[in-house]
Amino acid sequence: MAAIPPQKPGPRPKKHAAPSTARASGGxxxxxxxxxxxxxxxxxxxxxxxxxxxxxxxxxxxISNETVxxxxxxxxxxxxxxxxxxxxxxxxxxxxxxGKPASSxxxxxxxxxxxxxxxxxxxxxxxxxxxxxxxxxxxGTEVLSGTxxxxxxxxxxxLSEYADGLGWLPLREALAKRLRVAGIxxxxxxxxxxxxxxxALDLVVWSFLSQGQYVVVEEPAPFIHTQRLLxxxxxxxxxxxxxxxxxxxxxAELCEKYRPKALFCSSVLHNPTSTSLPPRKAHQLLKLAEQxxxxxxxxxxxxxxxxxxxxxxxxxxxxxxxxERVIHIGSFxxxxxxxxxxxxxxxxxQRIERxxxxxxxxxxxxxxxxxxxxxxxxxxxGYEQHCEKLQKKLASRGKALLxxxxxxxxxxxxxxxxxxxxxxxxxxxxxxxVWKALASQGVMVANETVFASHRLDSHVRLNIAxxxxxxxxxxxxxxxxxASRPPPDPGA
Numbered sequence: 134m135a136a137i138p139p140q141k142p143g144p145r146p147k148k149h150a151a152p153s154t155a156r157a158s159g160g161x162x163x164x165x166x167x168x169x170x171x172x173x174x175x176x177x178x179x180x181x182x183x184x185x186x187x188x189x190x191x192x193x194x195x196i197s198n199e200t201v202x203x204x205x206x207x208x209x210x211x212x213x214x215x216x217x218x219x220x221x222x223x224x225x226x227x228x229x230x231x232g233k234p235a236s237s238x239x240x241x242x243x244x245x246x247x248x249x250x251x252x253x254x255x256x257x258x259x260x261x262x263x264x265x266x267x268x269x270x271x272x273g274t275e276v277l278s279g280t281x282x283x284x285x286x287x288x289x290x291x292l293s294e295y296a297d298g299l300g301w302l303p304l305r306e307a308l309a310k311r312l313r314v315a316g317i318x319x320x321x322x323x324x325x326x327x328x329x330x331x332x333a334l335d336l337v338v339w340s341f342l343s344q345g346q347y348v349v350v351e352e353p354a355p356f357i358h359t360q361r362l363l364x365x366x367x368x369x370x371x372x373x374x375x376x377x378x379x380x381x382x383x384x385a386e387l388c389e390k391y392r393p394k395a396l397f398c399s400s401v402l403h404n405p406t407s408t409s410l411p412p413r414k415a416h417q418l419l420k421l422a423e424q425x426x427x428x429x430x431x432x433x434x435x436x437x438x439x440x441x442x443x444x445x446x447x448x449x450x451x452x453x454x455x456x457e458r459v460i461h462i463g464s465f466x467x468x469x470x471x472x473x474x475x476x477x478x479x480x481x482x483q484r485i486e487r488x489x490x491x492x493x494x495x496x497x498x499x500x501x502x503x504x505x506x507x508x509x510x511x512x513x514x515g516y517e518q519h520c521e522k523l524q525k526k527l528a529s530r531g532k533a534l535l536x537x538x539x540x541x542x543x544x545x546x547x548x549x550x551x552x553x554x555x556x557x558x559x560x561x562x563x564x565x566x567v568w569k570a571l572a573s574q575g576v577m578v579a580n581e582t583v584f585a586s587h588r589l590d591s592h593v594r595l596n597i598a599x600x601x602x603x604x605x606x607x608x609x610x611x612x613x614x615x616a617s618r619p620p621p622d623p624g625a
Contacts, residue, residue, distance in 0.1 A: 161196055165204035166211075173213055173228050180229070184214065184222045211383060212373065217560060230586070231383075261599040263579040265404070266471050267552065268598055271526060273519075280506055280514040298489050300326025300477070301504035307511045308463075308477055315436070315444070316452035317461060319479040325488060326499040326507075329474040330434045330464035331357055337430055337460055337478065338365050340491045347393035351379055353555075353584030353592070355404045355432065358397050371586055372396075374403060376546055378410040381417055388425035395428050400450050402435035405584050405594035407551030409439070415448040422458050429454075434464040434476075439550050440524045456481035465507055467552070468520055474500075475507045527552060531597045537605060545595075554595045558608070563615050565590035570611040576604075 172178040184190070187205065191198045205222050208214040212231040214222045261268075299305060305321040312319050327333040334357065342348065344366030350358050352371040362369060370387045373380040379398055387393065400410040410418070422429055431450045439447065451461040456479070464476035480488070510516045528549060538545050538556055545556040558564050568580040568590055579594040595604075 161194075161200050162204045162207060165190075165201065166207050169204075169208055170211075170213055173224055178224050180224050180226055182224045183220075184224070186221055210373075210380070262596050262604045263577040263594075264596055264599055265552075265579075266596075267467065267523065271523065271598055272468070272470065280509045283509055283513060298492055299324065299485075300499045301501055301508065304504045304508040304511075305477075307508055308479075311511065312451075312461075312479065315449055317449060317479065318455065319451070319461075323456065323482065323485055324477055324479045325485060325492075326504050327476045327478060328499060328503070329466050330432060330462050330476040331361075332474070333462045333464075333476050333478040334358070334361055334430070334432070336488050336492060336495070337462075338362060338367075339495070340488045341428075341484070342367050342394060347391045349384065349387060349393050349396045349427075351398050351403070352586065353405055353581060354397070355399075355434075356583055358432070359586075362397070369586075374406060374408070376406075376408050378403075378408070378414045378418065381414070381421055384418075385421055385425075388421070388427060392425065393427060395430060396422070397430045397432065399432045399434070401433055401439055401447055402548075402551040404432075404435060405553050405579065406546060406555040407435075407548040407553045408546060408555075409443075409447040409548070409550075410450070411446060412448040412453075415450055415453055419450065419454055419458070428458045428460070430460050430462065432462050434462070435467055435551055436463060437465070437468050437520045438524055438527060438552060440521075440528065443550055451479065456484075460484060465510070468523060469507075469510065469516075473503065473506070475503050524550065527597055534595070534597055534600060537602070541605065541609060552597055554597060554600075555592055556595050557592045558612055562612055564592070566615040566618075567608070567611045568593065570614055571607065574607070574611075576607055576611075 169178065169184070184205070185193070187198050187201045190201045194201070205214060205216075209216050209222065209225075212225055213228045215225045216222055299322065302321060304326055305324045308324050308326075309319050309321050312324075325333075325336075327336065338361055342362075342365055345368065347368045347370055348362060349370045349372050350362065351374040353374060354371075359369065370391055370393055372384045372387060378400070379396070384396070400415060402409060418429075421427070429450055433449060436449070449461065451459045460478055460480040462476065462478050466473060466475065469475075478488070531549070531551070531554065534554060535545055535547055538554065543556055543558050545554045558567060564580075568578050571578055579596075581590050581592045584594070593608075
């Protein structure tokens with residue numbers, strides 16, 4: 134599409150009025166931002182249109198190149214523009230969706246197998262990289278087998294009676310001790326054991342949300358977050374996940390306009406990016422939540438894969454919030470066995486009381502046997518040493534995989550921890566066609582459509598423990614295949 138002519142965002146400043154201070158420059162940046170944003174929303178700027186070059190816009194307005202570049206960068210960060218190396222700035226394909234709830238999106242039952250089921254059931258070399266679990270040989274059976282033997286030979290707690298609604302007390306005491314290591318002070322009666330993180334999420338949604346309310350999810354986001362929320366009938370607002378957590382500027386705009394009830398996020402090892410929240414960003418997020426009366430669900434499903442050496446550089450929100458607004462969710466499914474289905478949540482007294490009431494007419498209580506297994510794991514089964522081994526293997530394997538990805542000219546965020554690398558084949562590559570080419574060969578990939586509402590398909594989630602050189606070669610071959618195709622005929 135042809136480039137649009139330079140257009141002033143307002144009265145042209147006089148030559149001598151060009152910004153000479155940060156404050157003046159900031160005002161012009163905001164002026165350009167609002168003008169371009171308004172033209173996009175009013176459809177006078179079409180999707181895919183190329184904006185004037187930085188130099189051309191600066192010359193037209195008699196301002197510095199830096200001011201225009203910062204305005205364009207702000208528009209790009211907000212999702213209105215797309216930067217293409219060596220080409221310029223273009224109106225993003227999802228520009229019209231920025232800051233809007235997914236009002237047309239409704240849960241219509243389980244998704245098609247091509248979009249989600251393969252992440253649960255893919256196997257063999259053509260599907261393992263898409264999986265969200267660690268290989269059986271990484272997890273091993275020693276820890277769980279030893280725990281089961283210990284339970285079998287020890288005194289038996291009766292399984293013929295209902296457990297406490299909050300879960301087995303010895304386990305909740307052990308969980309309170311572990312949370313204190315992460316800086317979270319939770320009493321045992323502020324902790325509820327659940328059948329995995331998914332069950333905890335379900336209980337939170339059922340207890341506090343109702344149809345027609347607004348909630349915010351990160352984008353990209355764990356698939357189960359969006360599907361569970363859509364199934365409950367709430368309206369979804371999406372905030373960009375950046376390398377250090379949610380985009381707070383965009384979140385503030387959404388809160389100001391829609392007054393959402395809750396934010397669903399991950400402060401540690403977010404799925405699918407494996408990024409975490411630094412202390413300063415966590416503090417800012419909690420201040421924003423207080424300003425707009427927003428409560429937060431912090432999904433810490435992958436938290437036990439974070440090495441202790443990194444604890445000082447990240448912050449779990451509940452450690453700062455003390456359960457004023459935060460509900461903390463944890464899980465053992467990723468580190469012990471997916472089929473174990475053991476998790477927990479921690480929250481303030483009033484929220485725990487509400488969830489306990491809802492559970493009493495739902496699942497009644499968690500599995501007493503599962504609670505006993507996890508308790509034995511934590512107190513006698515060497516769970517901490519087991520997690521340390523996993524952390525070291527993932528860090529080593531992740532570092533090597535990242536180097537191989539960058540050697541091929543691809544992009545990925547370096548986190549140094551977690552199960553995943555969030556990889557892009559880079560600018561100028563038709564990533565959507567690449568993933569389709571792989572799928573046509575039977576190669577399953579966890580591409581961006583699984584985790585985001587838009588359809589750019591620029592990224593793919595790679596399981597660090599399951600992605601080998603052969604998988605990287607197949608991605609490279611698909612990129613070459615797509616690049617060798619003749620361009621589409623514009624007149625067709």
